[in-house]
Amino acid sequence: MGLRIINRRPGRGGALFWGALPFLAVLALYLTFSAMRLAENPNDKLLPALSTIAETVVRLAFTPDQRTGQVLLWVDTAASLARLAWGLAVSAALGLVIGIASGLVPYLRAGLSPFVAVVSLIPPMALLPILFISFGLDELSKVVLIVIGIAPFLIRDLAMRVEAIPPELVIKAQTLGASTWQIITRLVLPTMLPKLIDALRLSLGPAWLFLISAEAIAAQDGLGYRIFLVRRYLAMDVILPYVAWITLMAFLMDWGLRALNRRTSPWLTRGMA
Amino acid sequence: MSTVRVRNLWKQYGDQVVLEHINLDIPSGEFCALVGPSGCGKTTFLRLLLAMEQPTRGTITIDGKPLPGEPRPDRGVVFQRYSVFPHLTVEENIVLGLEFARAPLTGRLYGAKKRRALEEVAETIERVGLSPSRTKYPGELSGGMQQRLSIAQALVRKPRILLMDEPFGALDPGTKAQMYVLVRELWRAERMTVFMVTHDLKEGFSLATRVLAFDKVRHDPQAPEAYGATVKFNIPLDDKAERAEIVSKLPALAATENEEGATRGRPWARLFDFAGTTRRKRRESHERTSV
Numbered sequence: 001m002g003l004r005i006i007n008r009r010p011g012r013g014g015a016l017f018w019g020a021l022p023f024l025a026v027l028a029l030y031l032t033f034s035a036m037r038l039a040e041n042p043n044d045k046l047l048p049a050l051s052t053i054a055e056t057v058v059r060l061a062f063t064p065d066q067r068t069g070q071v072l073l074w075v076d077t078a079a080s081l082a083r084l085a086w087g088l089a090v091s092a093a094l095g096l097v098i099g100i101a102s103g104l105v106p107y108l109r110a111g112l113s114p115f116v117a118v119v120s121l122i123p124p125m126a127l128l129p130i131l132f133i134s135f136g137l138d139e140l141s142k143v144v145l146i147v148i149g150i151a152p153f154l155i156r157d158l159a160m161r162v163e164a165i166p167p168e169l170v171i172k173a174q175t176l177g178a179s180t181w182q183i184i185t186r187l188v189l190p191t192m193l194p195k196l197i198d199a200l201r202l203s204l205g206p207a208w209l210f211l212i213s214a215e216a217i218a219a220q221d222g223l224g225y226r227i228f229l230v231r232r233y234l235a236m237d238v239i240l241p242y243v244a245w246i247t248l249m250a251f252l253m254d255w256g257l258r259a260l261n262r263r264t265s266p267w268l269t270r271g272m273a
Numbered sequence: 274m275s276t277v278r279v280r281n282l283w284k285q286y287g288d289q290v291v292l293e294h295i296n297l298d299i300p301s302g303e304f305c306a307l308v309g310p311s312g313c314g315k316t317t318f319l320r321l322l323l324a325m326e327q328p329t330r331g332t333i334t335i336d337g338k339p340l341p342g343e344p345r346p347d348r349g350v351v352f353q354r355y356s357v358f359p360h361l362t363v364e365e366n367i368v369l370g371l372e373f374a375r376a377p378l379t380g381r382l383y384g385a386k387k388r389r390a391l392e393e394v395a396e397t398i399e400r401v402g403l404s405p406s407r408t409k410y411p412g413e414l415s416g417g418m419q420q421r422l423s424i425a426q427a428l429v430r431k432p433r434i435l436l437m438d439e440p441f442g443a444l445d446p447g448t449k450a451q452m453y454v455l456v457r458e459l460w461r462a463e464r465m466t467v468f469m470v471t472h473d474l475k476e477g478f479s480l481a482t483r484v485l486a487f488d489k490v491r492h493d494p495q496a497p498e499a500y501g502a503t504v505k506f507n508i509p510l511d512d513k514a515e516r517a518e519i520v521s522k523l524p525a526l527a528a529t530e531n532e533e534g535a536t537r538g539r540p541w542a543r544l545f546d547f548a549g550t551t552r553r554k555r556r557e558s559h560e561r562t563s564v
Contacts, residue, residue, distance in 0.1 A: 166355035171325055172423075173358075174344035176370040176430055182380035186369065190360050267360045267410040 048237040056237040072226065073245070079221040081249075083139060084211050087146025088200065091207075094151045096196055099158025100188055104180075113159065120152030124210060132218060142214040149210040150203040157199045162188060194265040201257045204250055212246075275301045275335055275347075275433035275466045277322070282331035283501070284317055290501035291317050292487075295331070297504060299483070304460055304467045306477030309487030313502040315470045318487070319436050322468060323350055335434070346370070349432030349465075353439040356423035357411045363422055364407045367394045370429035394429060401425040401455065417448035421455065428463060435460075437469040441476065453480055478520050484508045 010018055034047035048056075061073040102112040124145055131148075135141040165188065173183050215224030223246055230238045262269060282295040291314045299305060307315040320326045321333065324340050333340045335347075344350070357366050371390045372382050382390050398404050401421040411419055420440055427435060440456075441449045457480065460467050471477050477484050486506040493499045510516045 167325075168352045168355035169358060171323065171344050172350060172352070172356065172426075173369075173373075175323070175346060175348060175350045175427065175432070177346035177373045178380065179373075179377065182373050182377070186372070186380040187358060191358075265360065267412060270410050270413055 045234040046236055048240075053237050053241055056235075057241050060238065060241070073242075075221050076223045076226050076242075077245070077249075079219075080211060080215065080223040083142045083215075083222070084146065084207060086139075086143045087150070087211070088203070088207055090143065090147050091151040091154055091203070092196060092200055094147070095154025095158050095199065096189075096192070099155045099196075100162055100184060100192060102155070103159035103162025104184065104188060109159070113156075116152055116155050116159075119148075120156060122148075124149040125213060128214065128217065137218045142211065142219070145214045146207050146210045150206050153203060153206075154196070154199050158192060158196060161195045162192060165191065190265075194261045194268055197257050197261045201254050204253055204257075208246065208250055276337075277434070277466060278334045278337075280332050280334075282321070282333065283329045284314070284321060284326070285329050285501065289498040292321075292503065293501040294503050297485070297507065299466060301466055302464055304480065304482045305469065306481035306484045307468060307470045307487060308472070308474055308477045308484060309502065309505075311472065313487045313489070315487050316438055319438055319468060319470050322434070323348055323436055346374075346430040347432055348434045348436060349427035349430065351420065351423045351427055351435070351437040351440045353442050356440075357419055357426060359411050362408050362410055363403050363414070364391065364394075364398065366411070366422055367398055367426050367429055370426065374430070394425075397425045397428060400459070415448075417444050417452065420444065420452065424456070424459065428459065431463070432465060434466045434468070435463075437467065439470050439472065442472070449476070456480065475520060478510065478516060482510055484510060 030047065031050070034049055037044045037047050038049055057073075061071065064070060065072050098112060098116070102109045102116070127148060128141075128145055131141040131144050135144055169187060170183060173187050178186065211222075212224035212227070215222035216228040219225040223242055227239050227242050277297065277299040279295050279297040282292060283290070284292040295318070307318060309315050317326070321328055322340075324343050324345075327342065358369070361369065368382075368387075368390050371393065373380055375386065375390070376382050395404075398407060401424060403418060403422060403425065406414060406418065411422065414422065424440070441452050444452065453476070456467075467481075469477075469481065484506070485504050486508070487502045488505040489500055489502050490505055491500040510519075
């Protein structure tokens with residue numbers, strides 16, 4: 001009798017193989033169709049050969065642009081990451097402060113939570129014109145879009161998690177003489193930091209979405225700006241590596257945040273708690 | 274000193290009366306075990322003493338002063354679960370009470386002050402046998418060690434009253450026996466008044482100096498929520514021989530309780546009728562001999 005399929009587990013090498021399989025399949029599919037199209041028309045732009053993409057990457061990442069004298073990929077990356085970092089930082093700060101305040105203090109919860117709930121339901125993209133009108137077309141409006149997009153989620157998530165702290169712990173802290181402020185600094189903040197980082201990881205997708213959208217509509221640089229600029233020339237050899245680059249950075253951020261969590265909160269992984 | 278006086282205490286949630294008509298005078302330094310069938314309001318009474326909740330009617334005073342409206346360091350607490358802070362090591366958990374008292378702004382001591390505070394609590398850590406685990410997180414400790422940590426943590430602020438809600442409910446028998454010795458020791462050393470909720474009668478009768486049995490005295494079959502529980506029996510156990518007699522009879526009574534199934538209230542009533550009778554008989558025989 002063989003084992004049930006739910007009880008059969010791949011080994012280390014097996015897991016690596018099964019994990020790589022979908023990536024390799026997509027790559028093979030691309031190469032096949034690209035070769036087919038290029039055989040029909042050597043000037044086809046939709047599915048460029050890997051060699052063409054490689055040439056473009058060298059031009060974008062290592063050669064100064066003829067017109068501006070800047071290396072485009074790095075200029076775009078720096079501009080996008082700066083906006084993203086500002087948006088994430090401001091959102092995280094808002095999430096932490098408002099989330100803890102509204103989760104812990106009943107009066108603030110009564111005042112804030114309906115408002116935040118309603119704000120979180122406004123589609124951020126619908127506000128973009130207002131942001132462009134009121135904050136101008138440069139950096140601020142893009143950062144504000146990211147903040148409007150993800151801060152309400154972070155606030156609500158944090159508030160819910162603060163409310164879910166076992167009341168026994170809050171009572172115990174009070175019987176040890178803690179003031180509200182001390183409860184925040186010694187109990188709530190340290191136990192909520194890993195939850196905030198987890199929520200931030202989940203927000204990375206939406207944050208990139210709002211960033212690319214804002215850059216696509218009005219910007220002079222940035223990854224989203226470039227993709228939408230070269231779209232007019234059907235420059236798939238630029239778009240594809242840019243998308244891969246964005247994905248790689250998003251993946252590294254997610255991985256970095258998870259590593260940060262394990263480093264800053266060792267108690268999460270030690271023992272059963 | 275911490276004399277607890279309860280006058281005409283009622284607690285209800287909406288239409289459901291949980292506790293009714295409770296009157297108690299507990300002298301300072303008493304070790305009270307709160308027993309009774311589940312859902313009879315023992316824990317609610319403990320929460321009222323803690324000021325986690327407010328009574329619907331009636332008053333609780335400590336040394337004549339009304340209970341403040343929120344938990345304070347004069348009343349320590351040990352819960353059955355979630356009793357220690359998971360993100361702090363054993364040492365940090367215990368020193369926390371001193372840090373709250375000495376660092377109002379940050380709640381955290383540094384350098385020489387931190388070292389001094391750690392020296393102060395070293396004895397407490399030693400007394401509950403956690404010195405070898407000083408730098409471990411609660412998640413790495415066994416259930417018994419977590420409860421010892423919780424007790425040590427509560428004792429750091431030198432509470433006059435210690436409240437425990439089924440503190441040993443989740444522990445194995447061997448660990449329980451160790452905990453009893455520890456708790457008796459600490460209670461004597463600190464001269465606290467202790468209130469301990471337990472569903473284990475033997476635990477109650479062997480540890481406490483007074484057993485408070487909660488149960489309903491009035492029943493309305495049409496409206497089971499109309500009446501709450503009260504302190505049905507208030508049995509001081511200052512006589513050692515008497516305590517021994519009751520504890521020795523407990524297994525037999527517990528056995529009959531199992532045979533008939535745990536009909537709500539009844540086995541308890543029989544048990545305490547028994548305890549009450551023993552008292553009366555002893556008192557009578559005492560009176561006879563003294564005459």
